Amino acid sequence: xxxxxxxxxxxxxxxxxxxxxxxxxxxxxxxxxxxxxxxxxxxxxxxxxxxxxxxxxxxxxxxxxxxxxxxxxxxxxxxxxxxxxxxxxxxxxxxxxxxxxxxxxxxxxxxxxxxxxxxxxxxxxxxxxxxxxxxxxxxxxxxxxxxxxxxxxxxxxxxxxxxxxxxxxxxxxxxxxxxxxxxxxxxxxxxxxxxxxxxxxxxxxxxxxxxxxxxxxxxxxxxxxxxxxxxxxxxxxxxxxxxxxxx
Amino acid sequence: xxxxxxxxxxxxxxxxxxxxxxxxxxxxxxxxxxxxxxxxxxxxxxxxxxxxxxxxxxxxxxxxxxxxxxxxxxxxxxxxxxxxxxxxxxxxxxxxxxxxxxxxxxxxxxxxxxxxxxxxxxxxxxxxxxxxxxxxxxxxxxxxxxxxxxxxxxxxxxxxxxxxxxxxxxxxxxxxxxxxxxxxxxxxxxxxxxxxxxxxxxxxxxxxxxxxxxxxxxxxxxxxxxxxxxxxxxxxxxxxxxxxxxxxxxxxxxxxxxxxxxxxxxxxxxxxxxxxxxxxxxxxxxxxxxxxxxxxxxxxxxxxxxxxxxxxxxxxxxxxxxxxxxxxxxxxxxxxxxxxxxxxxxxxxxxxxxxxxxx
Numbered sequence: 001x002x003x004x005x006x007x008x009x010x011x012x013x014x015x016x017x018x019x020x021x022x023x024x025x026x027x028x029x030x031x032x033x034x035x036x037x038x039x040x041x042x043x044x045x046x047x048x049x050x051x052x053x054x055x056x057x058x059x060x061x062x063x064x065x066x067x068x069x070x071x072x073x074x075x076x077x078x079x080x081x082x083x084x085x086x087x088x089x090x091x092x093x094x095x096x097x098x099x100x101x102x103x104x105x106x107x108x109x110x111x112x113x114x115x116x117x118x119x120x121x122x123x124x125x126x127x128x129x130x131x132x133x134x135x136x137x138x139x140x141x142x143x144x145x146x147x148x149x150x151x152x153x154x155x156x157x158x159x160x161x162x163x164x165x166x167x168x169x170x171x172x173x174x175x176x177x178x179x180x181x182x183x184x185x186x187x188x189x190x191x192x193x194x195x196x197x198x199x200x201x202x203x204x205x206x207x208x209x210x211x212x213x214x215x216x217x218x219x220x221x222x223x224x225x226x227x228x229x230x231x232x233x234x235x236x237x238x239x240x241x242x243x244x245x246x247x
Numbered sequence: 248x249x250x251x252x253x254x255x256x257x258x259x260x261x262x263x264x265x266x267x268x269x270x271x272x273x274x275x276x277x278x279x280x281x282x283x284x285x286x287x288x289x290x291x292x293x294x295x296x297x298x299x300x301x302x303x304x305x306x307x308x309x310x311x312x313x314x315x316x317x318x319x320x321x322x323x324x325x326x327x328x329x330x331x332x333x334x335x336x337x338x339x340x341x342x343x344x345x346x347x348x349x350x351x352x353x354x355x356x357x358x359x360x361x362x363x364x365x366x367x368x369x370x371x372x373x374x375x376x377x378x379x380x381x382x383x384x385x386x387x388x389x390x391x392x393x394x395x396x397x398x399x400x401x402x403x404x405x406x407x408x409x410x411x412x413x414x415x416x417x418x419x420x421x422x423x424x425x426x427x428x429x430x431x432x433x434x435x436x437x438x439x440x441x442x443x444x445x446x447x448x449x450x451x452x453x454x455x456x457x458x459x460x461x462x463x464x465x466x467x468x469x470x471x472x473x474x475x476x477x478x479x480x481x482x483x484x485x486x487x488x489x490x491x492x493x494x495x496x497x498x499x500x501x502x503x504x505x506x507x508x509x510x511x512x513x514x515x516x517x518x519x520x521x522x523x524x525x526x527x528x529x530x531x532x533x534x535x536x537x538x539x540x541x542x543x544x545x546x547x548x549x550x551x552x553x554x555x556x557x558x559x560x561x562x563x564x565x566x567x568x569x570x571x572x573x574x575x576x577x578x579x580x581x582x583x584x585x586x587x588x589x590x591x592x593x594x595x596x597x598x599x600x601x602x603x604x605x606x
Contacts, residue, residue, distance in 0.1 A: 050494055074500030081498075087490035088357055088537075089545030097546070098488045102500040146499060 001026050001061045001076060001149040001181060003047060008056035010046055017042050017205040019056065024198070026149075029172060029182045031192040031213075034202035034225050040185040041082060043202070044152050047183060048079055060150065074102045078146040082154040084135050086128040092138055093123050099142035113145035114138070116171060132159035140168065144175070151175065153184035157191070169195055193217055201225045267549045270542055274556040278337070281563050285333050286325060288567045290575060293321050301325045327461070334469070335460035336566050337559040339521040340531055342472040344558025346514040347532030348539065348550050349479045352486040353507055354417045360532035361518040364424045364511065368431035369401025370394040370522045372438075374452045379438045390452075391464055391523040398519035401431055406511060415507050417493075454579030455528035457566050468520045475517030476555060482510055483547035490545070530584040531558045534592050561588070 002025060009018035017039040024030045032040045045051045047058055049065040058065045060076050068076070078099070087094070096110045114120045117137040127135065136159045143151055157165045169191055172182055186192050192199060192213070199216040201208040202225070209221045222230040228244045286298055301322055303313030346361035354363075362368075373393035376382070385392040409415055409423040439449060485506040488496035493503050522528070539553035565583045572578065 045494075048498065050497070070497050070502045071500040074498060077498070079495070079498035081492065081495055083492065085355065085490065085492045085495070087355070087487070087545055088351070089540035090487075090490070091544055091546075094487065094544065094546045095491070097484075098491050098495075099499050101484055101488055 002059075003150060003181065003183065004057075004059040004062075005047065006057050006059070008046055008053040008058060010042060010051060010053050015039070015042075015205060017046075018053075018207075020200075020207055021056075022198075022200060022207075022210045024181060024183055026181050027176060027179045028197040029176055029184070029195050030198045030200065031196035032183070032185045032200045032202065033187070033189070033192060034208075035227070037204075038202040038225070039205040040202060041154050042205075043200070044079075044154055044183065044185060048077060048152055049073060071102060074146065074148065076148055077150040077152055078143040078148040080139050080143045080151070080153040080156050082158065084132075084139055086135070088128075090127045091123070092119065092125050092127055092130075095127050095138055096123075096142050096145055099146040103147065109147075110145055113141040116144060117141045117167065133161060133164055136160055137164065137168075140171070144171075149179075150181045150183065153182065155185050155187065157186065157188065165191070189217070189222070203227075267543050271549065271552055271556070274553060274560070278556050278560050278563075281560050282333055282337065285336075285563050285567050286329050288571050289324065289329060291321075291324055293317075293325065297321050298325065331460050331462050331465050332457045332566065333563055335457045335465050335524065336563040338465065338469045338472045339457070339525045339528065340535075340558035340560070340562030341476060341555035342517040342521040342558075343528065343531040343562075344535035344539075344554035344556075345476045345479055345551055346518045347534075347558075348536040348547060348554040349482070349486060349510050349514050350532070351536050352490050352547060353510055354421055355490055355492075356417070356421065357537065358533070359421065361514050362527075362529070362532065363421060363428075364515065365401035365405040365427050365431065366398045366515060366518050366522065367527050368428040368435065370398035370519060371435045371453060371527065372401070372431050373397025374523075374526070375435050375438050375449050378449055378452075379442045388464065394452075395519045395523035398522060399515050401427060402511065402515040402519070414504055415511075451579055452526040454581035455522075455526040455584075456569075456577070456579050457525055457562075458577050460524050464524045468524055471520040472517045475513040475520075476551075478513045479510060479517075480551050482506055483551055486510065486547045486551075487545075526579075526581070528562065528581055528584060530588045531562060534588065535561060537592075 002023065004023045005020055007018075008020045009016070011017070015037075020043065032043055034040055042051065046053055047065070049058065049068065052066065060068070065073070092114070093110070096114065097105055100106065100110065111120050111123065114123060117140055119134065119137055119141060122130070122134070122138070127138065130138065136156070140156060143153070157168055160168065165188070172195060175182060196213045198211060199213050200210045201216065201221050208225045209216045219230045219232065222244075226244065230244045233243050287293065287295075297317035300313055300315065300317050304310045304315065304322075305326065343361060350359050350361050350363065351357060371394075373396060374390050376397070377390045377393040382389045382393060405420070405424045405427045406415070408427065409420040411419065485496070485501045488499055488501045489503060489506060496503050496506075518532070535554045535558040536550055538557055539550045543549040543553050561584075562580070565580050565587060568587060569578045569580045569583045
C-alpha cells in the first residue's frame with residue numbers, strides 16, 4: 001500500500017509545516033528525523049488524517065485519507081502513539097482487545113503479538129503497574145495485533161532499554177519482510193541508518209531533504225537539520241560512524 | 248499496608264477478575280436477595296408468609312393457586328408503597344451506576360460522574376422553579392417533568408458550548424459542565440433565597456428521596472432507563488477504546504465523536520429521567536464504577552453491568568437505612584449515601600487497590 005503526500009501544508013498560529021511532497025513505497029521503512037518541534041509528529045498526524053492540511057492531499061492506496069471512515073483507516077493503518085494513556089484498571093489483554101476492535105478478539109493472534117515483544121506471560125497483568133518500557137512494548141504488540149498494512153510509529157523506542165530497542169529494530173525488519181510499510185519518527189541516527197530505506201529530514205517545519213537513506217543521511221543535511229556539527233569518526237577496528245558529540 | 252499484605256490483596260483482585268461472570272451472577276443474586284429483604288423493612292411489620300402470598304398473587308396464572316391469607320392493608324403497603332420504592336431504587340441506582348461508568352470512560356477521569364455534564368443543576372432548576380413558581384402545566388407530575396426537561400436541556404447547552412470544530416474535547420466538556428453547573432446552581436440558590444418558606448419541600452428534592460415514587464411515575468422511567476442502559480452497554484468496546492485516548496480510539500476504527508454523542512445523550516436521558524422522580528442522589532455514579540473495576544477489571548463489558556447492579560444494591564440498602572434508622576422518620580437518602588457510603592468507599596479503596604492509587 002503506497003502513501004502519497006502531495007504539496008501538503010499545515011499552519012497553526014505558532015507553527016507552519018510544509019510544503020511537503022514525498023511518496024512512501026509499499027514494504028519499506030521510512031524515518032522522519034529532525035529537532036524537537038520540527039514537525040515530525042505533525043507530519044505523522046497529517047498522514048493519518050488526524051490533522052487536516054491547509055493545502056495538498058494525503059493518499060493511502062490511492063484514496064484520499066480525509067475520505068476514509070475510521071474503520072477503513074484502521075484497516076489500512078495502525079498507529080503507535082508517543083503518549084501512552086493508562087486506562088482505569090485495564091489489563092494488558094484489555095489494551096490488546098482495543099486494537100482488535102475492527103477484527104474481533106483472536107486469542108491466538110493476541111498471544112502471538114505479545115510473544116513477539118516478549119510479553120506473552122504479561123497478558124493478565126494490570127497495564128497501569130507496568131514500567132514505561134513494558135507499556136511501550138505492549139502498544140507495539142497491539143499495533144501488530146491490529147494487523148494493518150501500514151504502521152505509523154511516533155518514536156517507538158522511547159522508554160526502551162538497549163536490548164528492547166534492538167528487539168524492536170529486528171521486529172521492524174521482520175514486519176518489512178512480511179510486506180508491511182512502516183513510517184516512523186526516531187532520534188537514534190544509528191538505528192535510522194541501519195533500518196530505514198528512506199529518510200525525511202525536517203527543520204522548523206521545512207523539508208531539508210528526502211530520499212533514500214544513504215544519499216539523504218549526509219553530514220551536510222544533518223548539520224543543517226540539527227544546527228550542530230556532525231563528524232565522521234573512525235573506530236579502532238576501522239569502521240566509521242556519524243556523531244555530534246566528542247566530549 | 249506491608250508488602251506481604253499488598254501481594255495478598257493483589258492476588259485476591261487478580262483471582263476475582265478472572266471470575267468475572269461468576270461475580271456478575273453473584274451480584275445479581277445479591278440484588279434479588281436485597282430486594283426481597285427490603286420488603287420487610289418499614290414501620291408496619293408484615294410476616295414472611297403474607298409477603299410470599301402477596302408476591303404470588305402478583306404473578307399471572309400463579310395467583311389463582313396462592314392462598315390469600317393477608318389483609319388488604321398489608322397488600323397495599325407492599326404493592327403500592329414498598330415495591331415501587333424499592334424497584335425505583337433499582338432503576339435509579341442502576342442508571343446512576345451505568346451513567347457513571349460511561350461518563351468516566353469518556354472523560355478518562357476517575358472523579359467524574361453523570362452530574363458533571365450539568366444534569367444535576369439543570370434538574371434542580373426545573374424542580375425548584377416548578378415549586379417556587381407554582382407551575383401546574385403537567386398536573387401533579389409537573390415537578391418531575393420540568394426536572395427531566397431542564398436536566399436534559401442543560402446537558403445540551405453544555406454539549407453545544409463545548410463543541411469545537413465538530414469535536415468534543417474531554418477537558419473542555421468537563422470545564423464547560425462545571426461552569427454551566429455553577430451558573431445554573433446560582434439561579435437555584437437565588438430562587439431559594441427569595442422563597443425561604445419553600446425550603447423544606449425543596450431541600451427534600453435536592454437531597455434525594457425514593458419515598459414519593461409510585462407505579463405511575465416508575466413505569467415510564469424504568470422503560471427509559473432500560474433502553475438507555477442497553478444502548479450504553481452496546482457502546483462498551485468503543486468506550487474502552489476512548490479510554491486509550493481519542494486519537495488512539497480513532498486509529499483502531501472507532502467513530503469517536505459519534506460514540507461520545509450517543510453516550511452523552513443516553514446518559515442524559517436515563518439519569519434525567521431517574522433524578523426527576525428521586526431528586527439528587529450523589530455518590531452512586533461516582534463510586535460504583537470504581538468498585539466494579541476493583542472487582543472485575545477495567546473493561547466496560549463487565550464494568551457497565553456490574554456498576555448498574557452495584558448501584559441498585561447500594562441505593563436499596565441506603566433507602567432501607569433512610570427508612571429504618573429513626574423509627575417513623577424518613578431521612579433524605581442523599582444524607583445516607585454520603586455518611587454511610589464515603590467510609591465504605593475509603594475502606595474498599597485501601598483494601599482492594601493494593602496501593603495502586605498511592606504511587
